[in-house]
Amino acid sequence: MTQSTTSNTLFIGMDVHQDSIAVAYVASDHGAEVTYLGTIGTRQTDLDQLVRQLQSKAKHLVFVYEAGPCGYWLYRYRSKKGHTGWVVAPSLIPKKAGDRVKTDRRDAIQLASLTRSGDLTPVYVPKLEDEAIRDLTRAREVATQDLKAAKFRLKAFLLRHDIRYTGRANWGPAHLRWLSEVVWLTPSESSSGERRRQGSITPSGNTHARRVLVEGAWAYRYPAKVSRHLQLRLEKQPKALQDLSWKAQVRLCKRFRQLIARGKHANQVVVAIARELVGFIWAIAKQVKVTP
Numbered sequence: 001m002t003q004s005t006t007s008n009t010l011f012i013g014m015d016v017h018q019d020s021i022a023v024a025y026v027a028s029d030h031g032a033e034v035t036y037l038g039t040i041g042t043r044q045t046d047l048d049q050l051v052r053q054l055q056s057k058a059k060h061l062v063f064v065y066e067a068g069p070c071g072y073w074l075y076r077y078r079s080k081k082g083h084t085g086w087v088v089a090p091s092l093i094p095k096k097a098g099d100r101v102k103t104d105r106r107d108a109i110q111l112a113s114l115t116r117s118g119d120l121t122p123v124y125v126p127k128l129e130d131e132a133i134r135d136l137t138r139a140r141e142v143a144t145q146d147l148k149a150a151k152f153r154l155k156a157f158l159l160r161h162d163i164r165y166t167g168r169a170n171w172g173p174a175h176l177r178w179l180s181e182v183v184w185l186t187p188s189e190s191s192s193g194e195r196r197r198q199g200s201i202t203p204s205g206n207t208h209a210r211r212v213l214v215e216g217a218w219a220y221r222y223p224a225k226v227s228r229h230l231q232l233r234l235e236k237q238p239k240a241l242q243d244l245s246w247k248a249q250v251r252l253c254k255r256f257r258q259l260i261a262r263g264k265h266a267n268q269v270v271v272a273i274a275r276e277l278v279g280f281i282w283a284i285a286k287q288v289k290v291t292p
Contacts, residue, residue, distance in 0.1 A: 010058040013111025014065040015104045016074060018042070021065075022104035025054060026112045034109045044077060051081070064115045066090045066107075072125050086115065086122040094119055158182070185209050185278055210274070217273035220252040221260075241284060248280035 008028060015022040021042060026034040040046045054061055063078050064086040075085040094114065114120045126134065151171065158164070163182060167174050226234070226246070234242050252273050259269040 008058060009060040009062060010054055011112045011115040012054065012061060012063050013108040013113070013115065014063060014074070015107040015111070016042075016065045016068065016070050017104070018070065020104075021046075022108040023050060024105070024108035024112045025057075026116050027058065028116060034113050036105055036109055039104070047074075047077065051083070060084070062086065062115060064088060064111045064120065066093070066111070067123060072131070075125055076128075086120065087125055088120045089123050092121060154179075185213070213274040213277055214270055217252075217270045217277055220249070220256045220273050222253065224249040224253040240287065244280065244284060244287070248277070252276060252280075 010025045010027055012023060012025045013034075019042060020039045022039050023037040024034055025037065026032055037050075040050055051061065062084045063074070065074060065088075067087050067089055072087060075087050078085045088111070093110070111120070155170075165175055165178055167178065169175065224246075226249075234245065255276065256269060256273055259272060260266065264272075
């Protein structure tokens, strides 16, 4: 049932998601019923249209939604427009014992009703500068954890193959140079006399390296070319490396098109290109000292 009279204040509960917002409102008048409006989009134009619709029912609008992954953009946008906004912590929302039914409609209605009854307490919304510092520290912590995990996986992989560093300190300049000389990914080969046959990528070595090679092989479905950014990097390298890299690009791009023309499945083609790419990488590692 919609509100037929104009109230001084409307409490608007909003269940916010990535692509939609469920909306319900209730007037401050005693005995007024909560009205569920349905869902709207998350664009600013969608919010402005909602405000125009509700301003015909009350002069003062109070928007309430739960803190979540969508952040505080909705609160800040409504505050710039001169409306009151609340952000509440989900853990502090009163819940009835045994009530396990949770839908967008029920959440929006509950937010509107509890705000009118005074049973919700808004949380502190940080300023943009404070939130930027918080995001930076969190990102740094996550990056540090990822780095530690990557180091642990690499050391475990080398230990399984009985490859041990005999130096003093791990992860120092000397240790990193030693790691750069450890090569693990090997194309199989079966040769006899003048006959040479190269097989598929062997399962030995790092599975992550194989995945990166296969992903990189997809680039050879495009015609061979050197972008300006790549050219600037190549100019710092020896002439032999430049020639070898261009030879690899021409060869692999042509090979990709040939295999596709034969009717081979794209996934098979990519693995074949990745195997040949290993050969060029091996040649570079054996013949040319790359400048970092």
